[in-house]
Amino acid sequence: MRDTWLVSGGAGYIGAHVVRSLQAAGADAVVIDDLSTGDIGRVQVPFVEGDIADWRLVADTMRQYRITGVVHLAADKQVEESMREPLTYYRRNVVNLMQLLTAMAHAEVGRLVFSSSAAVYGMVDSPLVGEDHPTRPINPYGETKLIGEWLIRDQARATGLRFAALRYFNVAGTASPELADLGRTNLIPMVFDALDRGDQPVIFGGQHPTPDGTCVRDFIHVQDLADAHVAAIAALDEPGASHVFNVGCGRGYSVREVIEMVAEVSGRSIEPRVGAARPGDPAMVVADTARISRTLGWHPRHDLREMVRSAWHAQPRQVSASRG
Template sequence: MNWLITGGAGYIGSHIAELFQQEGLNYYCYDNLSTGDPARISDSERLIIGDIHDEVKLERIINKMEVSGVIHLAAKKSVEESREKPILYEKTNFEATERILDICSRNGVSQFIFSSTAAVYGESKSGFVSEDAELHPISTYGVTKMKAESVLTSYISRGLIQGVSLRYFNVIGQASAALKDNSSDNLVPRVLTAARQHLKPQIYGNDYPTSDRTCIRDYVDVRDIARLHLRLCRDFDGPKLPPALNVGTGVGVSVLEVMQSIYSRMGLSLNPEVLPRRQGDPATLVAEIGKLKEKIGFVTKFDFESSIESLLH
């Protein structure tokens, strides 16, 4: 079986590709390299440079490579940028996903794993969210991912494809320095950069209703995400899968705790710069992971401290 990983040269995609390479699964990475790095792909012959908006090329590749399953990661993912460029996010995250599903259904692709996000939930009164919670995204990014999920669910219910939406919480960690996260949109890379340059890390809001007044998130290791995809691709049982699965650890860590962990490990004193809240940031968002265990028997392997340790060595 051949898998196509859109966004395969990105942070998460390259970890999936590397694990597939090690485990002998057949795959190809499809990436426009706008944020992806070809150096992340150890087997360059498996990297196809292309854009998800190029329907003709994508359909040709799916047929040429005899693709039977797609892991769709390619997307725009900044909450702040999505507010400034809503049309770009609508076209990339929703409309392109809809077209890819159409291409898949017409060309014999039977399995589709969609990379979604916890941002589809928005605010949570209890902090913990299950897949059955109502979706009330408070960012354009979250709205576009929710709409893409809805289209996939429609394709599944009509028997056009088997699939699942994986709602990633905050992804951290790395298998190697070559596969590191370079995104300036993510908290941990920003804090690491500030620490290495002996600068003050920035906290967006310290007036949230949490124990230390900073946002709380569920941090899941990218190596566990790769392991999950390996599990699904080896034994994909669409009828037994729910439409969506939370991908997290079920453990909340605050922004301040993230900074303290990194700065203490580096032997630095912490004196963060506090900035106003960012629009679209919920106070607390932690995964309820019962279905992940129940439906596919998957348990994460790497805890938060292990993830931070991987980034410093």
């Protein structure tokens, strides 16, 4: 029998890519999404509109479709918003995960791939951060993701749940235009949005302890990230499997370097302005990807230029035609 994976948040930017990668690998997928940020137009598999907070609905869905594993992506993910609305983040990222785990236990579904985040590390004092680095998140978003890892680990100890927690770094690009990032909270879409409006992109903080004073991040193409989920699933075959993996490129780019890449790809002259640093933003976070490469044989295949180019060409035409 083919595996059938329930993808929570599967109508979202990352989720839609994960669904396609699952299908390409020969698995079936079912999406559950409340469509608060997702787009039903991305979904080409069986779909259930609903909130994972409703564990009975989730458990019934698992039984109906004979789900064999869950990829859990549904969560809130904006650092700045989490500083302003911590209770919302704890409810949607922690309490809802508890409900999902409850549903899995009732439906006897024993495999889980969890969308975690590099935000669990907080302020990093080394050029590369490995999975064994101390986890000291500095914002509620990162705290909720770390608590999520703890919940899953403890449920695994109690029930034999097999899991992989993927600590995403900064996701960008698209595999095809219809799956593009529709939000405007990630750096590259934020720069596109400023160009569309004829505004200067804003750099949040110009005096960080980095080479050019702007934050340094590790960017990962969304297709590489989706493929990492499929690789992680293969690692859940063994009883007692419990994994934590960084998913990044292992190369840092400053915010200013990313904006310069957007200018190069778009052919625009871009003069960003420097604003105040955002609360909860670490200065530098770059992945050590040795563990996932060694354990799963996974390696990123796309560089920053390909991320920016794919995202740029997926934008609506009025963006590409806007004034520089």
